[in-house]
Amino acid sequence: MREQIFLNKEHQALFDRDGYIVLPMVSNDQLKQLDSLFDEMYQQVNYTGFVSTSYSPNKEFKKFFSDKIVEVLTSSYQNTFIDFQPFGGSFLFKTPGLNSALPLHQDWTILDEEKYYAINCWVPISKITPENGPLHILPGSHFDNFKTLRAPTIPFFFQNDEEIVKESLVSILPAPGEAVILNQSLIHYSSTNKTNEVRKALTAGVKSKGAPMLFHYYNRQEEKLEQYLMDEDFLISFDDFYQDIQERPKGKLLKEWQANDKLILDSTGVANALKIFKKNSRISGKRSNFFKQLVSKFT
């Protein structure tokens, strides 16, 4: 049983039901500070597409901006959460162009989700429009409704049916100062930046106080799953991000077990999962039509 993590009980209930909530979280003053920090960071990089500062090979650079983000957001966290622990942050940007979409995904499992919460606060720094690469989410697709284990080496359960899932997504256009607070297990993606300006945002992690950090590895040869205990800052400690995340985690092995569950579902399994998400997140109006059409394909 998880302890409450939102100060406000209604926020907690909506978050538990839908796997996300959009709340006012940052003041104009904080937004200004974050904007100047973003610009300071952006002057030091030369990447295009969708980029997170956590991808950088430079640990000092990642840690500097992670600490600054947490510092600026501390008062917002205190007004929003209870019994929580921040675990860093990263700036996220999308340069204009077709390579700037972030594919459909769920964030990795980084703690025991039966016992604790792992939350990302996605804070837009630019004004978010349908054109500059907003988040698209699937309400109700979080761990409470579908107990997934996620890691870079584990395929997503919807891997062969991304288009079905994509039809059901809802785009989120937060107002300036609002944050999209996501359960890390929620299915989401972000679209292409079709404008001429960089889209600026950040993601900042909050977890239940005292939750040990975990990471998982799928040993394909032996079809075994392995669980490792990790350092608190492991997410910003990869030297070569894309290579290191595919390797055995550099933590302490806690347990391993045979991966006898189906890691990828067929389309009937995906459709059944979508039905559960719909039922439990009480999606209304236009959104429910999406689901009705979708579910009718399989019934």
Ligand SMILES: O=C(O)CCC(=O)C(=O)O
């Ligand atoms: O900033 C974005 O466009 C998407 C961020 C995201 O999905 C993530 O960090 O998991």
